[in-house]
Amino acid sequence: MNAVEGVPMVRLTREQQQVRTRGAVLAAATQEFAEHGYADAKVDRIAARADLTRGAVYSNFPSKRSLYLAVLLQSVPRTAALDAPAAAMDVATAAEAFARVWLERLPLAGDAPAAGKLKSQSLTGVFDDEPGRTALAELTTLEGLLLALALESCQPPDAGRRVRLAELILTLLNGAGHLAQAAPGFGDPFDVARACHHLAGLDVDDVWNPPHLPYVAAPELCCDTWTPPTELTDAISDRPVGFDSDGLIVVLGTGRLGAAEEAVRAARPGDLVTVAVVTSDPAETGALVRLRITDLAACLRRLFGPAISPSMRLVLDDQAALASAIGAGTAEDTEAAIRIRAGKIIARAYGRGAAYAAATTPVAEAQRERDER
Structure with missing residues (x-):
């Protein structure tokens, strides 16, 4: 030496x-x-x-x-999963609390413009190409669903969906973020947070009726063994993901992330929905997905504890491990789904509407086919 x-x-x-x-x-x-x-x-x-x-x-x-x-x-804070339940909140209180956490990133009036954009995690001018804009739009839709599931954990099970409310909250917060970059010092973040509280009281028509659903083909019924990947993590709760429960597995490219809502809304009571996000461009589009989801998850874990995603898990499938296990690709328009029952794949669906098709699989018919095999 x-x-x-x-x-x-x-x-x-x-x-x-x-x-x-x-x-x-x-x-x-x-x-x-x-x-x-x-x-x-x-x-x-x-x-x-x-x-x-x-x-x-x-x-x-x-x-x-x-x-x-x-x-x-x-720069995203590493917030560990919480084992203890969070303090009880109603939906309006939770909406305001989420807004307060989200608004902590806004630049101050005295911050230099470039440093302020970095602090606020600005993506202005970063994804001006069409694939990037599409990915951002789909990501924001997915973020709305995740926030909605967290808000729904604060209400009775039969109180209805909060997806449109969550999208309104994100619209207001992202607008405040863009304004803080363009005109720092304008407006009061506490007023924005209180506005999110009042949004929860609006009679929002939470309509869900994508026009393509009537034309979605029925899934392929089957009785296939499979080997699920190990060592995957739920990006929202930061806990390991296992596949020993019945439910749905949906693989989505970054151009089809909105289909996660189709799976969640069409799933049967008690179904566990696992959504895996894949991309053919892990260095850029994949990094964008990880940034936005990691940031949102950190906010949600701070507020909601273990109740943040009771019926849905999200896997950032960087290595396409889950996609490969169910025979799905990694293109931006990928949409593939399977239904798991008793450790076997009993239905497969591919293409636009696959998440909905797998979610609405006639389980009794699939069970008969399984028994015949």
């Missing part, structure tokens, strides 16, 4: 060196984006700040966009 001035030199493993390099790139990128914003940030300057080559940056992050998303993701 060589030594310099009496200090032993420790040889790092390749993995350790990669972790160190990645950390240096992220630290330098955080400074660059905070000073110049996303649009004006330069990869060459990031490399120089980290005392690395441009190639070293790109060997860890394939694009400036993927690097920006990684910087945002590392």
Whole structure:
């Protein structure tokens, strides 16, 4: 072992060196984006700040966009799953409490513009292409469903859905976020939070009737064995995901995330719905999904504890483990679903409307076919 001035030199493993390099790139990128914003940030300057080559940056992050998303993701607070039940809240109180947590990210009037956008996790100008805009729209729809399920945990089981309410809350909060970037200091976040409280009192027509549903083909009935993947985690509760319960498994590409609502609404009482998100672009679109879902989950875990997703689990299927297990792809328009009963796949559906088809499978008929086999 060589030594310099009496200090032993420790040889790092390749993995350790990669972790160190990645950390240096992220630290330098955080400074660059905070000073110049996303649009004006330069990869060459990031490399120089980290005392690395441009190639070293790109060997860890394939694009400036993927690097920006990684910087945002590392700033999301790591909130562990809560074992103790959260304090009892009604829907209106929960809506206001969620808004207060969400609004903590807003920049202050004295923040520099670029630093303020970084703090607020701004994606303005980051996803201007059509696939990115589609993914953002579908992601926001999924976020509305997840928030709705959390709000519904604060009311009696037969009190109805809160999906449209959740979408209104997210519309108001995202509007406040954009205004805080464009005109920092305008408005009072506490007023916005109180407005979310009052939104819960509106008579919102929670209609659900997608026009394609009457044309959805019936699922293929079957009796197939399968080997579910292990070591998957529910992105909302941060708990391990097992597959020993009856229910639905739905695999969705980032262009079809809205179909999660179809599965949840059409599921039978007692069904456990597992939604897996896949993408053919893990470096950018996959990172976007992880950023938005991780951030939302952190907010929900702070407020709702273990009741945040009682009837739905969400898997960020980065390695397509669950998708492969049920024979689904990873394209952005992927929609595939199966129904599990007694450890066997009793129905399969693929294509638009697959989540609804699997959810509405005639279980008695599928059971007869299973018994015949």
